Amino acid sequence: MIEPVALxxxxxxxxxxxxxxxxxxxxxxxxxxxxxxxxxxxKIAAYVAYAVLLVAVILLTRAAQFQGYWLIIxxxxxxxxxFAPIGIWHLCVKTHTDPHYPITHKExxx
Amino acid sequence: MNTSGLNGVMQNATALGEKSRACLNTFKAWVxxxxxxxSPGQQLSVKYxxxxxxxxFAQILFGMLAATQFIFPGFLYxxxxxxxxxxxxxxxxxxxxxxxxxxxxxxxxxxxxGTDIVGLKLGNLAFWVLTGAVTVVVLVYLLVQIGPxxxxxxxxxxxxxxxxxxxxxxxxGIVVVMLIFFYNVVATFSKGKWSGIAGVLTLDLxxxxxxxxxxxxxxxxxxxxxxxxxxxxHLWVEATWEVLVGVIMAWSLMKLLGVxxxxxxxxxxxxxxxxxxxxxxxxxxxxxxxxxPEYWLTIGGFxxxxxxxxxxxxxxxxxxxxxxxxxxxxxHPALAWIIAQAFGNFFGAGVWxxxxxxxxxxxxxxxxxxxASHGHLAFFGAYATINIAFFYLAIQHWRGDxxxxxxxxxxxxxxWALGLLNGGVVGMTIALxxxxxxxxxxxxAVEGSTWGGYFAAQNHPSFQSAMNWRWxxxxxxxxxxxxxxxxxxxxxxxxxxxxxxxxxxx
Amino acid sequence: xxxxxxxxxxxxxFWKKTAIWVTAGSFLILVVLTFDSLSQTSAGGKRVPAYxxxxxxxDYQYKEELHKFMPVIGETExxxxxxxxxxxxxxxxxxxxxxxxxxxxxxxxxxxxxxxYYAPDLTKAWLDKGWISKxxxxxxxxxxxxxxxxxxxxxxxxxxxxxxKITEQEAKGVVAFLKWMxxxxxxxxxxxxxxxxxxx
Ligand code: HEM
Ligand code: HEM
Ligand SMILES: [Fe+2]
Numbered sequence: 001m002i003e004p005v006a007l008x009x010x011x012x013x014x015x016x017x018x019x020x021x022x023x024x025x026x027x028x029x030x031x032x033x034x035x036x037x038x039x040x041x042x043k044i045a046a047y048v049a050y051a052v053l054l055v056a057v058i059l060l061t062r063a064a065q066f067q068g069y070w071l072i073i074x075x076x077x078x079x080x081x082x083f084a085p086i087g088i089w090h091l092c093v094k095t096h097t098d099p100h101y102p103i104t105h106k107e108x109x110x
Numbered sequence: 111m112n113t114s115g116l117n118g119v120m121q122n123a124t125a126l127g128e129k130s131r132a133c134l135n136t137f138k139a140w141v142x143x144x145x146x147x148x149s150p151g152q153q154l155s156v157k158y159x160x161x162x163x164x165x166x167f168a169q170i171l172f173g174m175l176a177a178t179q180f181i182f183p184g185f186l187y188x189x190x191x192x193x194x195x196x197x198x199x200x201x202x203x204x205x206x207x208x209x210x211x212x213x214x215x216x217x218x219x220x221x222x223x224g225t226d227i228v229g230l231k232l233g234n235l236a237f238w239v240l241t242g243a244v245t246v247v248v249l250v251y252l253l254v255q256i257g258p259x260x261x262x263x264x265x266x267x268x269x270x271x272x273x274x275x276x277x278x279x280x281x282x283g284i285v286v287v288m289l290i291f292f293y294n295v296v297a298t299f300s301k302g303k304w305s306g307i308a309g310v311l312t313l314d315l316x317x318x319x320x321x322x323x324x325x326x327x328x329x330x331x332x333x334x335x336x337x338x339x340x341x342x343x344h345l346w347v348e349a350t351w352e353v354l355v356g357v358i359m360a361w362s363l364m365k366l367l368g369v370x371x372x373x374x375x376x377x378x379x380x381x382x383x384x385x386x387x388x389x390x391x392x393x394x395x396x397x398x399x400x401x402x403p404e405y406w407l408t409i410g411g412f413x414x415x416x417x418x419x420x421x422x423x424x425x426x427x428x429x430x431x432x433x434x435x436x437x438x439x440x441x442h443p444a445l446a447w448i449i450a451q452a453f454g455n456f457f458g459a460g461v462w463x464x465x466x467x468x469x470x471x472x473x474x475x476x477x478x479x480x481x482a483s484h485g486h487l488a489f490f491g492a493y494a495t496i497n498i499a500f501f502y503l504a505i506q507h508w509r510g511d512x513x514x515x516x517x518x519x520x521x522x523x524x525x526w527a528l529g530l531l532n533g534g535v536v537g538m539t540i541a542l543x544x545x546x547x548x549x550x551x552x553x554x555a556v557e558g559s560t561w562g563g564y565f566a567a568q569n570h571p572s573f574q575s576a577m578n579w580r581w582x583x584x585x586x587x588x589x590x591x592x593x594x595x596x597x598x599x600x601x602x603x604x605x606x607x608x609x610x611x612x613x614x615x616x
Numbered sequence: 617x618x619x620x621x622x623x624x625x626x627x628x629x630f631w632k633k634t635a636i637w638v639t640a641g642s643f644l645i646l647v648v649l650t651f652d653s654l655s656q657t658s659a660g661g662k663r664v665p666a667y668x669x670x671x672x673x674x675d676y677q678y679k680e681e682l683h684k685f686m687p688v689i690g691e692t693e694x695x696x697x698x699x700x701x702x703x704x705x706x707x708x709x710x711x712x713x714x715x716x717x718x719x720x721x722x723x724x725x726x727x728x729x730x731x732x733y734y735a736p737d738l739t740k741a742w743l744d745k746g747w748i749s750k751x752x753x754x755x756x757x758x759x760x761x762x763x764x765x766x767x768x769x770x771x772x773x774x775x776x777x778x779x780x781k782i783t784e785q786e787a788k789g790v791v792a793f794l795k796w797m798x799x800x801x802x803x804x805x806x807x808x809x810x811x812x813x814x815x816x
Contacts, residue, residue, distance in 0.1 A: 001683055002407055004473045004807055007555050014547070017465045021418050025456060028422045032429035064470040069408070073415050080419065088423045092430040094626030095376045180734070183775040188765075191778045192734045193723035259715030259786045270717030272731055306632070328717070330710040332797060333657045333664050336728060337650075372628055379631035383638045390642035399805035400728045401664050402653045407803065409649075473807050477729030477737055549733075559806030561746040564736040565771030 003065035016059035020077060023053035028085035035089055053081055141599050147510045151220045151227045156508065157237055158213030159501055161244075163595060165206035166494075168248075170588050172198040177584050180577045194255055197268070197275050198248065203489065204273055205244060210497035211351075212291055214358045215311065217504060219295065222361060223302030229294045236290040243283045247276055264328055271335075273343055274325050281326045288319045306375035310382060311357045318350040333401035340396040347489070348417065348459070349389040355451075355496050356381045362448075362503065366439050367431070377427065384420035392417050398469045399476055407469040414467040418460035428452060440609025441506050442516045443524040443601070447499035450532055454491015462487050462539070474554040479576075480546030487539040498531075501598055506609065509602035513609045523597040530590025537583030545576035659706075663801040667705035670695045670792050674799045675813050676743055684804030695792060696754060705792070712793025715786040724777070727797070729805060735777065742791075742798040743811040750812060754791060761787040 005013050030046035060066075061074045145153055176195040178185050186195075219227055227233060250267055257263030264270070265278040276284065292315050299308045325342035329335040360378045363369050394410025439445055462484040466475040475481070502524075506514050515521065549567045557563025567573060624630050660666040665687075673690035692699075700708065716722070722731035727738050736744075746769065747753040760767040762784060764777035782790070 001404075002470050002473075003683075004804075005471050007551070010471070010474070010547070010551060010555070013468075013471050014465050017468070017471075018461050021456075021461045021464050024418070025422055025425055025460070028425045029429060032426045036429065064468055066470075070411070073412055076412075077415065080416075081422070084419060084422060085426050088426045089430070091380070091626055092427055094623055095373050096430075097622060097626075176734075183773070187776065188778045191724075193720045193732070196732055196734070197720060197723045256720055256780055257718045258781075258783070259711055259718050259789065261714070263718035264714070267718065268720060270720045270722055272722050275720070275723075306628070328714070330667075330706065330713050331657070331659050331664060332713065332727060333800060334654060336730060337653065337657070339730075376626070376628040376631050379628065379635040382635040383631065386635070386639040386642055390639070390646055393646065396730075397653070399802045400730070401657050401800040401802055403656050403663065404803055405649075406653075469803075473805055476805060477726040477731070477733065479733055482733060554806065555808070558808035558810055559737055559740070560809060561736040561741075561744050562771060565773050568773050568775075569771070 001068075002070075003067070005064055009063040012059055013063040016056045016063060019056035020053055020060060020081075023049050023056055024077075024081040027053060027081065028088075031085045032089055050082060054078060142603055143508050144510060145508070147508055149220050150230055151216050152504070152507070154227075154230065154233050154237065155213045155216035156504055157234075158209045158216065159504055161241055162206040162209040162213060162497065163501070163598070165202045165209065165244075167591065167595065169199055169202035169206060170584075170591050172196075172202065174581075174584050174588060177577070177581045181574075181581060190252070191255075194251060198251055200273055201251075201275055202248075207351075207489075207493050207497060210500065211354055211358070213504075214497075214500050215291075215295065217500070218358075218361045219298055222305060222307060223298045225298060225302030227294055228297040228301055229290070232290055233294050236287045239283065240287045243280050243287075247280050250277070251275075261328070269328075271325070271339055274322075274339070278326065281322075285319065285323065288315075288322070292316070292319065305371070306378060307357055307360055310353065310378055314350055314353045314357065318346065318354065321345050321350065336400045337397070337402065340393060344393045344396055345390065347492075348392055349386055351493065352385050352389065352420075353382055355492070356385070358496065358500065359448075362500070363431075366441070366445070369431070380423070381420060384423060388413050388416035388419060395467050395469075395472065398472055411468050415464065417467075418456075418464055421456045421460040424452060425456065440511075441502055441514045442521075443514060443528070443597075444499045444502035444506070446524075446528055447495050447502065450528065451492065451495035451499065454487065454495050454532075456491075458484065458487035458489070458491035458539075474550040475546060476554075478546045478549040478554065479542045480550060483539050483542035483546050486535060486542065490535045498594065502601075505598055505601060509605070511609050511611075512602045512605040513607035514602055514605070518601075518605060520597075520600065523593055524601060527590050527594035527597050530586055530593060532590075534583045534585075534587030534590055537586060538580050541576045541579035541583060545573050545580070548572050548576070665689060665796070665799045666702060667709045667796055668700060668702045669799045670705050670709070670795045671699055672799075674742065674795065676740060676798070676809055676811050685807065685809065686804070687799045687801055689799060695795060696788060705796075708789050708792040709796050711786060711789030712791070713789075715782065715790050716793065719780040719782065728800075728802065735775065737806065738794060738797070739802065740798050740806060740809055740811070742795045743809070743813070745810065745812050745814075747812060753812065757791045757794075758784065758787040761790055 027046055027049035030042055030049055034042040034046055057074050057077050061071070064070075066074055148156065172195045175186065175190065176192055176199055179192045179195065216227070216233070254267050257267040268275045268277055269281075274281075292312075295308075295315060296312055299305075299312070321342050324338050327338070329338075356378055360374045364371060364374050391409055391413040394406045394408075394412075395414040396410070397406035398410060466472055466480050466484065502514070506512065516525070548570055551567075552570060553559055553563045553567035557566055656662070657664045669689060671692055671694055673693035675688040675690060676685055677688050678684070679686045716727070721727070721738070724732050724735040725738050726733065729737060729739060747756055756767070760769070760777075761780075761782045763779060765779050768776045770776055
């Protein structure tokens with residue numbers, strides 16, 4: 001059963017939903033970047049992005065009046081968006097593991 | 111009519127024929143494209159691309175007419191009504207993108223299979239049959255428009271179902287042409303060699319064509335009809351088309367960046383798992399309000415919340431690759447459009463899709479300009495961009511693999527076309543977002559979706575100015591498209607520097 | 617070639633199998649749900665009433681216990697003063713449905729919220745207050761459909777429906793189709809809709 005969003009919460013619903021995806025994307029981006037470039041500031045920025053995501057999930061959960069099993073979606077987003085980039089990064093590293101790797105492209109330039 | 115009159119007509123017709131042939135020759139002399147640079151499969155491929163671009167133009171033209179009618183309802187009233195313009199707008203879009211995809215596949219079929227295309231003649235025939243059929247369908251849309259409430263209208267004029275309006279006879283024709291295309295793909299891989307890319311492509315094409323058949327039937331029960339209709343639309347754009355783009359990207363990245371096949375294919379499988387795993391049941395977000403059972407609220411809400419995950423995966427992977435591979439490539443416009451694709455897909459499908467996908471809010475956004483806002487950004491961002499990127503790859507090869515960089519002569523054209531098209535679509539998306547927000551508020555929530563409520567929302571000043579802004583940004587998009595076409599015809603003309611060749615590691 | 621052994625979860629063959637299983641599994645669930653949904657929504661069931669519902673009074677009300685708006689099917693309320701058998705009703709609704717497709721209604725209007733956004737949603741059009749009162753509704757709808765330009769009701773928008781050369785029989789079919797469609801249980805969409813019955 002769902003409880004439709006109240007009129008006063010329309011804006012916060014759209015806003016927090018957009019924020020979840022954008023913060024999730026930013027966290028993924030910054031996390032990956034922090035792996036390429038070992039600068040602690042990037043790592044901190046990644047966790048800030050994740051914190052924004054957490055807040056956005058809470059806002060959405062309240063605005064969309066999630067209750068009962070709908071809370072699974074909130075939990076899935078909180079957990080999934082944290083671990084997905086980490087898992088995918090490991091996958092990137094492992095799938096690219098190869099004795100001939102990394103190659104340079106220097107010799108292919110004009 | 112007397113014979114001399116008839117002769118006159120004949121003479122005029124011959125004269126017209128000659129004139130157009132002369133025009134065509136002048137045009138050919140002007141573009142200076144050398145088709146001997148293309149393999150036989152690629153020669154077929156560029157035919158598809160040419161029709162795709164013409165239909166893209168038609169899409170935008172009729173979109174502008176429809177947008178004008180929002181502002182001046184009397185414009186072309188009972189000549190070309192909104193319904194006709196809109197139908198051509200979205201039908202042309204679906205068809206040009208499919209033409210583009212078929213073109214892409216023919217482009218790399220020989221290279222990927224390592225052999226000649228088995229049924230090239232048949233493929234050419236299919237191209238002309240399909241193009242002829244599309245022409246007839248559009249002429250009937252324009253000249254006949256509607257028919258009586260009988261089966262014959264659905265068979266001959268149009269089926270009146272958004273996106274797949276084509277009349278039944280054309281449906282059958284399209285299926286036959288797709289079967290020929292499919293035969294070509296399978297037979298060519300079988301004769302040459304199969305690969306992971308080939309396997310995913312083949313299965314995806316089976317699904318894509320099979321889904322089309324699901325949308326071909328008439329039903330009195332509108333709930334059943336819309337149930338199947340969404341199978342086509344949703345499972346196309348959020349599952350099979352995404353994977354098809356994945357296949358095209360996989361092949362292109364292998365060639366553009368020289369990534370190893372094993373890595374590319376592993377990632378293609380990962381993408382298939384994520385896309386199909388979230389997208390197939392994500393179909394539920396269209397089954398909230400059409401009469402289908404309540405469990406779809408949960409399924410649709412849950413799986414469409416997962417749909418952005420493959421897009422996030424792409425972000426991570428792109429960063430990894432940009433670190434691991436030197437981004438050296440001799441086709442800057444293509445690369446720029448691929449980057450536009452990454453952003454467009456992420457925002458159009460991921461962000462815009464998620465904003466209105468939960469049933470708690472979709473109850474109010476459903477069937478408003480909200481959907482149009484999302485539809486524009488998602489279709490353009492995910493599918494127009496990748497096609498345009500491929501047009502640039504094709505034209506580069508057609509010109510003899512010349513250098514196409516940001517510093518080339520006349521590079522302003524592709525840069526401006528890129529800016530105007532993307533800026534125009536983003537502008538339209540924002541305008542429609544404002545209109546949709548206002549509509550969901552006033553029409554849906556406050557007024558309870560009555561006719562009076564509908565018009566209260568349409569007459570609201572913020573809605574009306576949003577429609578004006580949409581028109582303005584539509585014009586920007588249109589300008590971008592004209593520049594894009596001009597650029598595609600002229601880019602690389604007179605360029606002598608060759609693009610660097612990037613060997614593929616196997 | 618001397619490949620370093622990859623962990624299983626990063627190997628091509630693992631992901632190939634995963635892709636196949638995930639796709640097949642999702643598709644299988646979809647097929648099962650499709651059978652269930654189609655049977656729950658065939659005409660004559662609880663969610664999608666039989667076509668002969670056009671002989672009945674239809675309303676749309678908020679149900680406290682279900683927490684949503686629901687169609688309410690009442691006593692006999694004939695359409696065009698005639699009682700239709702199930703088969704006659706099916707034929708009339710079918711004519712109406714076919715007419716909406718042949719005239720391309722969906723490229724201006726939404727039906728069940730799907731379609732175009734140039735004209736009002738038709739999901740509950742039968743119940744709309746725009747038809748003033750129940751006594752004049754049927755007649756008004758048929759006249760409007762046959763000549764929308766002369767009977768235009770633009771609510772101050774200047775947007776007029778074009779003349780689609782709908783015959784009287786087709787118009788009656790469309791009205792029957794709309795009446796039947798308004799009885800479908802759409803999980804509470806549209807929200808807060810006040811019907812033509814509300815003030816009586
Ligand atoms: C490239 C991928 C996508 C494309 C091209 C696309 C396109 C569209 C279009 C054109 C519509 C309007 C359909 C109509 O005419 O009624 C639509 C509706 C919708 N889309 Fe997408 N979409 C994509 C991805 C997504 C994703 C990832 C989500 C969710 C996260 C999503 C959620 C929705 C929803 C909920 C609707 C229904 C809107 C309504 O209730 O009216 N879409 N999509
Ligand atoms: C000059 C640029 C454009 C203009 C003026 C324009 C205008 C329009 C208009 C007036 C509609 C009908 C909306 C309604 O029913 O109220 C529409 C629908 C649509 N257009 Fe465009 N359009 C343009 C470009 C594009 C582009 C570039 C794409 C995608 C590549 C696109 C995809 C769509 C889609 C998918 C729909 C159906 C949306 C839905 O039903 O939710 N359009 N457009
Ligand atoms: Fe969808």
